[in-house]
Amino acid sequence: MTTTASDHDRIVQAADRLFYRRGIQAVGMDAVRAESGVPLKRLYAQFASKDALLIEVLHHRGAIWDSGIAAAAASAEGPRAKLLAVYDFLDAWFRTDDFRGCGFINAFGELGAVSSEVAAAAREQKLAFQHYVGALVAEMGASPVLAAQLALLAEGAQTTAAISGLPDAAIHARAAAETLIDAALLTA
Amino acid sequence: MTTTASDHDRIVQAADRLFYRRGIQAVGMDAVRAESGVPLKRLYAQFASKDALLIEVLHHRGAIWDSGIAAAAASAEGPRAKLLAVYDFLDAWFRTDDFRGCGFINAFGELGAVSSEVAAAAREQKLAFQHYVGALVAEMGASPVLAAQLALLAEGAQTTAAISGLPDAAIHARAAAETLIDAALLTA
DNA sequence: TTGCGCTGAGAACGTTCGTTCTCTAGTGTA
DNA sequence: TACACTAGAGAACGAACGTTCTCAGCGCAA
Incomplete structure (x- = not known):
């Protein structure tokens, strides 16, 4: 039906x-x-207005992103694999035909200075991602600093893939993430 | 004249x-x-037009960025210190009052889809930075993959500092960079 | 002084766009 | 058939903006 x-x-x-x-x-x-x-x-x-529609669109896009990350994590075992699954998810995304960078980063660049609601929506989405990474890092028993570093790699991969047109950014981010995770676990 | x-x-x-x-x-x-x-x-x-002015502005901004990076590198000895100086430069930038993220990332998000000239200006700037990092990494005798990874950290720090409002992103990026450099030099 | 060319302030023009309004065609009902 | 009602297509409206044009005022040569 x-x-x-x-x-x-x-x-x-x-x-x-x-x-x-x-x-x-x-x-x-x-x-x-x-x-x-x-x-x-x-x-x-x-x-009521284009602005109201835009905010709704950003929330919708955030939900899509969250469920994509969750789906990628679902096929991984343990926090380390779930963390690395983030970069696999990015890799697949970067190679789609209509990839044009992170919608939140783009929206922030376009309207963040002029619309506090747009800026807030982008910030919330990014903070939620950092929280997600932080939870997995904590589950591994590593420092929260590692979480911040892993999130940086994901953000950098998104802008690099979009602007420089280098989809390999996800692969490089994944390799860097492995190195950082291993180093963090060694000193823990 | x-x-x-x-x-x-x-x-x-x-x-x-x-x-x-x-x-x-x-x-x-x-x-x-x-x-x-x-x-x-x-x-x-x-x-001739606002578009022409914008392209000139982006080139001007690129020159400012390049000279800022060069000045930060000038007070450092050797490729490793020069690489880390990038993150110190970012840290100081992120803490300025009027920091609003990377102007190229913002311009790309706003007009990259609609103006190939804006997209090209942003891409050129980002590729030049990657080339700069790549030269220092090569001077250290490390793999080009490390250069890509270090660049990702710098890009991620810029968006994170701007959108999430976390100026510490530069510090985290610097620490991650040190870890990645050390790991790369060990296996080289 | 008188006429001439140049300059700047801002009005004007044409277009785009967000938002609202109008009018017409169609539907259901008695 | 007559009538009330609805909804859609697109015209209309007002504002903003990129770009051009007008015109009053000024310097200056003769």
Whole structure:
């Protein structure tokens, strides 16, 4: 049985695709209407403004990211493997055709200075990721400093893959992560 | 024609300040006029368009970055110390009041999808940095993979310091860099 | 002084875009 | 058939902005 997607969901998904592909300010509400197939009147019945839609899109994108990370971790045994699975997840993502960097980093660069809500959404997403890494590092009995370092590698890989066009960034990040983990466990 | 050269510089510097602080599309040409003190007519005599000004601004910003890195390296002895000086440079930068992340990452996030020139300027800057790190790593006799890893740490520190608001990212990156360098030199 | 060219301040123009409004075609009902 | 109602397509509106144009004022040569 096929449940037709709600206006709300179709709008969010269409806006997410467009914002990610072209940037936020480059996408007009009319393009969102065309991509979602939802007329402007119903669109504005769901979202008070483009800004409100954007915040919802960012939360949606955060949920997608979280579930992707969780799925990657599910096929790994133990905290060390789950940590390394993050970089495998990044590697697969970087090699997708429409990869254009981290949507939160991009949104922050575009609107972080002008919209405190956008800045907050990006910050929350990044802090949640750092917390996730921190929990696995703690489970390994290593220092929280290692967690910060592993998160740096993941963030750096995302910008490098996007801007420099080097998808191998994930592989390099993974190798560096292994080195750092091993070093941290030795001194623990 | 010293007056026109002065116009040129004042415009670029004013635009750089504004673009970095508020984002590019959030800054109108009238704001550039007000900040630079150069009337619109002379402004458009120097730059054919806002896009042309932006590209010049990005090159200017790249030169500033390069000279900052060079100055940090100048007070260090040997490739290892010069590499670590990068993170000290980042640390000082992150703690400045008006720090808002890497201008190239921000510009790429805002306009990279829509302007191939912006994307190219950001890519060139990032590749130049990777080349700089690669030269020092080669001087140490270590693998190019280490260079990629050290660059990832620097990129990750910039986004983390900006978005998460954690200036300690530079310190963590530096410590991770030391670990990675030592490990690479051991196996070399 | 008078006329001429240049300059700057800002008005004007054309476009884009977020948001709202209008009008028409269609539906269901008695 | 007549009527009320709804919803969608797109026009309309107002604001912002990149870019160009106007015009008053000034310096200056003769």
